[in-house]
Amino acid sequence: MTTASKSDVRTDALAALTNARAHLNSRQAAGGWWKGELRTNVTMDAEDLLMRQFLGILTADELEQSARWIRSQQRADGTWATFTGGPGELSTTIEAYVALRLAGDSADAPHLRRARAFVLELGGIEASRVFTRIWLALFGEWAWDDLPSMPPEVVLLPSWMPLNVYDFGCWARQTVVPICVVTTLRPVRPLPFTVSELRTGRRRSAPRGLYATGFSLLDKALKLYDRSPVQPGRGVALRQAAEWIIARQEDDGGWGGIQPPWVYSILALHLLGYPMDHPVLSTAIAGLDTFLVHEATPEGPVRWLEACQSPVWDTCLAATALLDAGADLEDPVLDKAVTWIVGEEIRRPGDWAVKRPDLEPGGWAFEFANDGYPDIDDTAEVVLALDRVKDQDPSVKAAVERGIAWVKGMQSRDGGWGAFDADNTRRLVEKIPFSDFGAVIDPPSADVTAHAVEMLAHCDAGATDESLARGVRWLLDAQEADGSWFGRWGTNYVYGTGAVVPALVAAGITPDTEPIRRATAWLVEHQNVDGGWGEDLRSYVDPSWAGRGESTPSQTAWALLALLAADEHDSTAVERGIGWLVDTQRADGGWDEELYTGTGFPGDFYLSYEMYRLVFPISAIGRYLGLDGRR
Known part of the structure; x- marks a missing residue:
């Protein structure tokens, strides 16, 4: 040169x-x-709608605007991806599908037929990740018994003991504690429709190996404990979990500044009896609203949620x-x-x-x-x-x-x-x-x-x-x-x-x-x-x-x-x-x-x-x- x-x-x-x-x-x-x-992917928006539906605070405008956004992000093959130009992803597509059904889209609509074909080809709801099946369980579309047991007693373990909450990365520990509450209380609030059409009827393949066997045995023992009329420490653990969650709420109402612990902490505290007008929850919802981005499009206004x-x-x-x-x-x-x-x-x-x-x-x-x-x-x-x-x-x-x-x-x-x-x-x-x-x-x-x-x-x-x-x-x-x-x-x-x-x-x-x-x-x-x-x-x-x-x-x-x-x-x-x-x-x-x-x-x-x-x-x-x- x-x-x-x-x-x-x-x-x-x-x-x-x-x-x-x-x-x-x-x-x-x-x-x-x-x-x-x-920007992330539409699981943020689908889960925002599902959370608000579960809490009974979802408005028609919110539903319409988020659904419009979710539809706009669907790929030509009917799927939703986790990044621009990426391949369709099973759990993301399932959550988007459920959100659009909530918005009134017919299961027979062409865009949902294409999505359903992809989901079934990849194994259906049965093959989706645990997070997705937890959301479905909240609405009776998956059995709580078919999810891994996650006892709230984990918050009682000292930090030197294996599997204590501080063994998790900070983003995971803040999510694990409220999820333990949700999966222990096992609420069900049915949707006005079912998504059984996303099931294949095939059972998930059990993982193999020493750790898988050990955790499978532990899960069976925990499920027995969950059904036992005597659960020493359960009440203490739930109270400690609530205190742990509340102690980590930030000034903006959130947890960790990221969507997963924020959403699950709201659900956990709500299920533990905190009313929606309690300062902890009202501040949490108001703070989450500041993560919403509103845009005008030729099809109408849309809203989407920043994960962080x-x-x-x-x-x-x-x-x-x-x-x-x-x-x-x-x-x-x-x-x-x-x-x-x-x-x-x-x-x-x-x-x-x-x-x-x-x-x-x-x-x-x-x-x-x-x-x-x-x-x-x-x-x-x-x-x-x-x-x-x-x-x-x-x-x-x-x-x-x-x-x-x-x-x-x-x-x-x-x-x-x-x-x-x-x-x-x-x-x-x-x-x-x-x-x-x-x-x-x-x-x-x-x-x-x-x-x-x-x-x-x-x-x-x-x-x-x-x-x-x-x-x-x-x-x-x-x-x-x-x-x-x-x-x-x-x-x-x-x-x-x-x-x-x-x-x-x-x-x-x-x-x-x-x-x-x-x-x-x-x-x-x-x-x-x-x-x-x-x-x-x-x-x-x-x-x-x-x-x-x-x-x-x-x-x-x-x-x-x-x-x-x-x-x-x-x-x-x-x-x-x-x-x-x-x-x-x-x-x-x-x-x-x-x-x-x-x-x-x-x-x-x-x-x-x-x-x-x-x-x-x-x-x-x-x-x-x-x-x-x-x-």
């Missing part, structure tokens, strides 16, 4: 960056934060993007963001303190309100952003120091970091029959560990720090045979590699070393013909998809961030990637990204972060142009 053409690339990149920064600034809320839409909201994550990434793009430290947009972020610091213990009782608080959560569950990933990224402006304000510097200390204290014994807890690695809970959907533990992952390592390298004592050294060793040991890293919270090997390479380089692993060279070679090998990068979510279940997929702005930016960290500024791969971002930018300075690139549970639950398509390209272009001040 000639010098002149390189100059043209830089000129075009600077223009694109200027437009992107203006667009990002325009998206900032008056309070200083950013929050993009966070990501303002802290979005805001710290936006602040980093502005700094990478050369923002002045006196920039009022940046100043407002920093002020808001500092105010979101969590200064009280949460469930993480069960494993780290002597650790002082000092982290950040993902959401507006989730003080019980700050996470390592958000805290590391917040500190990385704040550290670059800490000299402007002593309060910012103090918050940075507390964040660093908290992240270091949350390091697991093996040297890595999980997202919410330390040493949350007991895999026995994965064998429980209930655990057939998503991750239920929170072991260290490459992407979270990378963010913690990068934070320590930039903001703390440097290469002599033992926490940093242990984190680096963990990352080097976790590198895949092909040179990439697995991405737990983003898709997938592109995300993992895009996080790890900058972290290792910041920690002193030079670009000419074998791990970095293998990683950059993998990225270059997987660059698309158009110059971008993409990876299909199916890479979580099918290795042939690793690093393969339609180019997206966020994944292209992740690859570029790794290559730039590895000193590949002048490489053809980087210039082609920058060129792709420039060529695909919208006139308003943003980028389109229909495909999902975020991960909730690998293989099961995926997310589309609206802000990813903007903040990561800004960071990548800014670092390419050398505006970040770190090269």
